[in-house]
Amino acid sequence: MNEHCEAESPDHSSDNSSDNSSGNDRMKVIPGWDEELESAFSVYQSSYLAGRVASRHKTVCEILIPGAVVQAGISGALQRIGKQPVVGDFVVLLDQPETGSRMVVNILPRRTCLSRGATGDGGGEQVIAANLDTIFIVTSVGKDLNLRRLERYLAIVYSSGASPVILLNKIDLADDPALLVEKIRGIAGDVPVIPLSALSKTGLDALSPYLNPGETVALIGSSGVGKSTLINSLLGETVQKTADIRKDDEKGRHTTTVRQMFLLPNGAVLIDNPGIREIQLGDSAEGLEKAFSEIVDAAHNCKFKDCTHRDEPGCAVLQAVKDGLIPEERLESYHRLADELSFQSKKSEMGLKRLEKEKYREIAVTSKKYRKFTGKP
Ligand SMILES: Nc1nc2c(ncn2[C@@H]2O[C@H](COP(=O)(O)OP(=O)(O)OP(=O)(O)O)[C@@H](O)[C@H]2O)c(=O)[nH]1
Ligand SMILES: [Zn+2]
The missing domain is CATH 2.40.50.140 (Nucleic acid-binding proteins)
Structure with a gap:
């Protein structure tokens, strides 16, 4: 900061x-x-x-x-x-x-919150960051560019309540960045796709509409796509100062590093938290539906209300795929993420049941102790 x-x-x-x-x-x-x-x-x-x-x-x-x-x-x-x-x-x-x-x-009440399906078997979602206005989904040209992974990230960001923006980094290494941007736009719906190079600082101006005073932006994306480089470029000279934030605690005053929240000179906040970078799909269906809105739209015309769009007769989604209106990979990706979601919800449910059992066990132990203490039966 x-x-x-x-x-x-x-x-x-x-x-x-x-x-x-x-x-x-x-x-x-x-x-x-x-x-x-x-x-x-x-x-x-x-x-x-x-x-x-x-x-x-x-x-x-x-x-x-x-x-x-x-x-x-x-x-x-x-x-x-x-x-x-x-x-x-x-x-x-x-x-x-x-x-x-x-x-x-x-x-205090959270405006938005980014969660992940809890990794333990305790069930429930684990909130990892709150009050994010925008989330930059960072990918880079080359091996990391994977549309299926971007779809997953979009679903995650949508369910957080923050607005997604996709950044295609390292365009200095691409022969035809515009072609890659087009490819991404094919799965991104209305989400802005911004080509840039964090290293050579090209295209960074296009980020300014999201970096307003008091607004908070978090970065997610695989390791090596250039998130740290981007933060350094955006902070410019100020990054050094981040390491010098003065902190006081019981032991006295010393300098320390707050590496996870950075304040741009204009008052915008950037969050780059290792825990945020690699997240799993939680158990909220809402994000998935927003990330695949064309499938949800088509599904309005399915014969069965609870159509899973796999092999049902009268499925409007399968028809749209057949007619070439929805790419087959999109439907496959949707199915894969939907399966993951239902697995997560089952896991949460099982976890909750286990927690409930534990709670009752605890109450039983406490009342046993109480009875022992009071001598009452
Ligand atoms: N050519 C090129 N290289 C870049 C660009 N941005 C980052 N890099 C390089 O990519 C490598 C990884 O960059 P980082 O910024 O550490 O990536 P990260 O996303 O923070 O990675 P993690 O910390 O592992 O999550 C470094 O060697 C950077 O110099 C870019 O725009 N162009
Ligand atoms: Zn259907």
């Missing part, structure tokens, strides 16, 4: 009220803060601070507050109800200057 974050930390010794910043200040120095968040935060008293999660570690978060980047723990109450702050979250901190501790006690 840029100079905003390098200001001195709030001086606890000189002030009883920790949050001496006004809503106006918050609007200016917490990128993405708006009237709605201000109104959600207005119920909190002076010992609370508002901030935005810049990076998340196992037990602590690095949080951008007016004038500083600070570390904070996560309150037990929040953990018990299963709420986990993620990169991009706007949060409420309880500030306790006497003990030097800061604790995230609430997460």
Whole structure:
């Protein structure tokens, strides 16, 4: 992040009220803060601070507050109800200057959230970043360019609520970039497709409509497509400053790196989180339907309402494929992702059942202990 974050930390010794910043200040120095968040935060008293999660570690978060980047723990109450702050979250901190501790006690309403199907068997989706306005799906010319993979990414981004933009990077290595762009447009619907070279800094201007003050953009894409190079090019000279963000914690002040959230000089936010880069399709069907809207449109004319478009009679989608209106690979890709989705939902369901069982077991153990304690049968 840029100079905003390098200001001195709030001086606890000189002030009883920790949050001496006004809503106006918050609007200016917490990128993405708006009237709605201000109104959600207005119920909190002076010992609370508002901030935005810049990076998340196992037990602590690095949080951008007016004038500083600070570390904070996560309150037990929040953990018990299963709420986990993620990169991009706007949060409420309880500030306790006497003990030097800061604790995230609430997460303000999320505008959008990027999730992945939980990898464990606990079920449910795992949110990995919040309040993203735009997601740059980065691919590059050559081996990485895979339309099927892009379709998957589109489905993921659509289900997050953020707007997708596809970036075709490394065009300096392509003989005919326009041809590749056309190929991608064939599966992208209305999604903008932007050819560029992060290394030679060509085409970057086309990104400016998405990099507005207070707006948040995350990057996803396979390893090696040039996400870091792009961030460095966009940040230019400011990237060095990112490594010098001043952080304070109980042990005193030292410099550290917040590598996951970058603030452009104009106040736009870029998020490049390793956890965001490689994500799986979650269990939301909505994204899939948006990514394959021509199939959904055609399906309105299928004979059966619950048509799976595989071998049913009177299937309008199969007919459209036969008539050459929908490419066969598109339908295959749709089926593959739909199968994956139903597998994910089953897994979540099974996980939830298991969790439920565990909960009952826990209640049984607790009441057994209670009976033992009280001597009641
Ligand atoms: N020719 C060319 N090479 C590029 C371009 N952008 C990035 N590269 C190169 O591609 C390689 C990978 O770039 P990175 O920016 O590290 O890719 P990444 O997507 O951040 O990769 P991970 O960190 O593994 O996820 C580096 O050697 C870059 O120099 C480009 O526009 N043109
Ligand atoms: Zn059908």
